[in-house]
Amino acid sequence: MLVQEFPSMAPVGAPTMSPNEPAVGVTRIAFIDRDGVVNANRDDHVKTWDEFEFLPGALDALAILSRSGWRIVVVTNQAIVNRGKITSVDLENLHQKMAQSIFQNGGKLAAVYACPHRPEENCVCRKPEPGLLLAAADRLGGGLDEAILVGDHLTDLEAARRAGCRSILVATGRHRPVWGEILPKNCLGVAPDLIAAVRYITGVGVARGSWQMIEEGEARC
Numbered sequence: 001m002l003v004q005e006f007p008s009m010a011p012v013g014a015p016t017m018s019p020n021e022p023a024v025g026v027t028r029i030a031f032i033d034r035d036g037v038v039n040a041n042r043d044d045h046v047k048t049w050d051e052f053e054f055l056p057g058a059l060d061a062l063a064i065l066s067r068s069g070w071r072i073v074v075v076t077n078q079a080i081v082n083r084g085k086i087t088s089v090d091l092e093n094l095h096q097k098m099a100q101s102i103f104q105n106g107g108k109l110a111a112v113y114a115c116p117h118r119p120e121e122n123c124v125c126r127k128p129e130p131g132l133l134l135a136a137a138d139r140l141g142g143g144l145d146e147a148i149l150v151g152d153h154l155t156d157l158e159a160a161r162r163a164g165c166r167s168i169l170v171a172t173g174r175h176r177p178v179w180g181e182i183l184p185k186n187c188l189g190v191a192p193d194l195i196a197a198v199r200y201i202t203g204v205g206v207a208r209g210s211w212q213m214i215e216e217g218e219a220r221c
């Protein structure tokens with residue numbers, strides 16, 4: 001797997017805590033899927049920075065998460081690497097630019113964990129396998145039972161389930177949630193987008209082991 005950390009980057013401007021946010025010192029991990037959550041999906045994949053388009057509210061959502069003390073780890077399947085459509089160096093450069101944009105908006109990205117493998121390689125890191133999450137938690141020392149994943153696809157939720165962490169599905173990506181759909185265990189519900197998921201995570205808190213209605217008419221677990 002491809003691991004990239006951003007230790008030298010700091011958010012622009014002093015972060016301020018609102019009274020509603022948790023105390024400083026919270027160091028839980030928020031696993032954030034990339035395509036369809038942070039940036040818009042493309043049928044032909046994101047191969048260059050020009051093709052990388054932040055979804056509305058995503059940068060603000062990541063800033064709120066950071067200010068609330070969550071360590072943000074982007075976990076992403078990028079089989080286009082081993083398919084030869086992008087080099088690992090170009091992917092890292094793209095992620096460097098993504099991190100800079102996040103930091104310029106007041107957020108902080110701890111790391112990107114990317115799986116470069118094709119499905120037929122049967123690796124341990126391509127979601128729904130939990131390898132990316134397990135490696136990041138091992139490296140960063142975060143408890144998986146305290147972590148949460150936000151993803152746009154059932155394979156994201158399944159990776160979270162296998163890793164033993166909670167998840168939220170967002171409706172901005174490939175998977176269009178429908179009423180009554182059974183989602184993997186540990187999924188808390190469906191949010192319209194990343195900013196709604198983050199408001200839920202940081203503002204209301206998350207009850208472990210039970211699903212919560214994130215927004216009226218939106219919960220489907």
Ligand SMILES: [Mg+2]
Binds near residue numbers: 035036
């Ligand atoms: Mg995705």
Ligand SMILES: [Zn+2]
Binds near residue numbers: 123125126
């Ligand atoms: Zn892999």
